[in-house]
Amino acid sequence: MWSAFANPERFERLAARLVPWFGWGAVILFAIGLPWALIISPPDYQQGDTVRIMYVHVPSAWLSMAAYAGLGGASFVYFIWRHNVADLAAQALAPIGAVFAFLTLATGSLWGRPMWGTWWEWDARLTSMLVLFLLYLGYMALRAAIEDERLAARAGAILAMAGLINLPIIKFSVDWWNTLHQPASVIRLDGPTIHASQLWPLLVMALAFTALMTALVFMNVRNMSLARRAEARARRKIEGGEG
Amino acid sequence: MKALRAVFVREWRLASAGGGGPAGPAAFMLAALALVPLAIGPDPDILRAAAPGVIAFAALLASLQGAERMFGDDLSDGTLELYALSPVSLTALSAIKAAAYVSAVLWPAPVIGFVAAMAYGMDGPSAGALSLGLVLALPGLALVSGFAGALAAGVKRAGLLIALIAAPLQVPLLVFVAGVGRAALEGTGLAGANLMLAGAFSLAALALAPFGMAAALKGRLE
Numbered sequence: 001m002w003s004a005f006a007n008p009e010r011f012e013r014l015a016a017r018l019v020p021w022f023g024w025g026a027v028i029l030f031a032i033g034l035p036w037a038l039i040i041s042p043p044d045y046q047q048g049d050t051v052r053i054m055y056v057h058v059p060s061a062w063l064s065m066a067a068y069a070g071l072g073g074a075s076f077v078y079f080i081w082r083h084n085v086a087d088l089a090a091q092a093l094a095p096i097g098a099v100f101a102f103l104t105l106a107t108g109s110l111w112g113r114p115m116w117g118t119w120w121e122w123d124a125r126l127t128s129m130l131v132l133f134l135l136y137l138g139y140m141a142l143r144a145a146i147e148d149e150r151l152a153a154r155a156g157a158i159l160a161m162a163g164l165i166n167l168p169i170i171k172f173s174v175d176w177w178n179t180l181h182q183p184a185s186v187i188r189l190d191g192p193t194i195h196a197s198q199l200w201p202l203l204v205m206a207l208a209f210t211a212l213m214t215a216l217v218f219m220n221v222r223n224m225s226l227a228r229r230a231e232a233r234a235r236r237k238i239e240g241g242e243g
Numbered sequence: 244m245k246a247l248r249a250v251f252v253r254e255w256r257l258a259s260a261g262g263g264g265p266a267g268p269a270a271f272m273l274a275a276l277a278l279v280p281l282a283i284g285p286d287p288d289i290l291r292a293a294a295p296g297v298i299a300f301a302a303l304l305a306s307l308q309g310a311e312r313m314f315g316d317d318l319s320d321g322t323l324e325l326y327a328l329s330p331v332s333l334t335a336l337s338a339i340k341a342a343a344y345v346s347a348v349l350w351p352a353p354v355i356g357f358v359a360a361m362a363y364g365m366d367g368p369s370a371g372a373l374s375l376g377l378v379l380a381l382p383g384l385a386l387v388s389g390f391a392g393a394l395a396a397g398v399k400r401a402g403l404l405i406a407l408i409a410a411p412l413q414v415p416l417l418v419f420v421a422g423v424g425r426a427a428l429e430g431t432g433l434a435g436a437n438l439m440l441a442g443a444f445s446l447a448a449l450a451l452a453p454f455g456m457a458a459a460l461k462g463r464l465e
């Protein structure tokens with residue numbers, strides 16, 4: 001069933017149909033989530049209003065890791081089956097994931113200043129998040145450095161799969177090392193330890209971010225697929241065939 | 244087996260003939276470690292506390308020095324294509340090349356690390372533990388550098404790319420080797436655990452990186 005979407009044109013049609021759904025979904029969710037998280041939800045009894053940074057920070061962190069998981073998965077599919085769409089997806093995910101990783105680091109840093117008294121702390125989770133950001137940069141730099149499109153795709157896929165090792169390190173860094181960063185409080189076996197008045201806006205924001213990222217990724221895939229086809233057509237024209 | 248031995252010997256000869264053997268990375272590591280006290284000041288307490296991390300970091304950078312040559316030369320002069328045509332698998336060849344890289348080029352790192360640790364004011368046993376940590380970490384450093392080198396083989400200005408690819412993947416080794424030295428220095432009793440983790444990372448790299456290198460090289464040769 002999945003191989004049906006390996007056809008770029010079919011995938012493109014699907015993407016074109018899905019983009020408005022996710023895009024408008026994101027708009028609606030942000031319209032609910034932003035005021036709820038940034039204005040209505042109560043300030044934290046310890047952190048005061050700075051807790052509101054969390055509503056951007058946590059979804060960004062989740063998505064930067066989810067995007068990397070997607071990048072690794074798409075790379076695996078491309079590496080084994082050579083589906084072009086998988087490569088396009090990987091290429092589309094990388095810059096978006098990198099932006100979310102950067103957002104995570106930036107908002108964490110802004111929050112850390114009043115709360116921990118420092119912009120940056122070399123603690124395990126911050127460091128492994130920075131490593132994730134560097135992995136994204138390395139992936140994009142490698143792809144940009146190799147001119148041959150197919151070679152770049154293969155090399156990138158191998159690197160992306162190797163970088164997957166970092167994901168569990170980020171996830172469990174707060175449990176393995178005694179860190180300044182607080183342990184998980186939402187996804188736990190014994191249920192969330194975060195209060196419902198903060199959990200709900202957080203979940204809405206997380207959904208909004210997810211919808212936004214999905215829309216952006218589909219748009220990016222479509223753009224690249226169109227660009228590739230335009231380039232192929234231009235090349236055919238230059239080489240003398242009919243366009 | 245015979246072919247692998249021949250490749251190993253060839254790597255050794257190439258390393259010591261054209262590349263000055265271990266001189267390049269060793270000189271780099273020495274220079275880096277000699278500059279650190281000038282940068283952070285001669286305070287013995289600070290130097291001693293910084294020693295494990297600084298030395299592990301210098302070793303990591305030194306391991307990147309030869310990574311570009313590891314596959315780049317073989318690709319440009321066609322050796323790699325002959326390797327690919329031979330019945331020996333590229334995976335085994337990659338592992339052998341990494342082994343040759345460690346034993347012919349990187350081996351002084353633990354020695355330099357030991358000397359530098361003493362010079363920075365660490366006590367003998369701690370310096371020895373740090374040095375042992377470097378011994379265990381070297382295969383991992385070489386394998387990850389080699390993996391980055393294989394991915395970036397034939398790319399212009401590959402050095403920068405190799406650093407960007409390899410450094411994030413080498414972070415655990417950096418943490419564990421520095422952890423060995425720091426634990427030994429502070430007597431927390433965790434030096435052994437850090438040693439084992441450094442060794443474990445090297446073993447994991449040995450299990451995975453040769454396949455990654457071979458896959459990257461195959462892509463290059465298509």
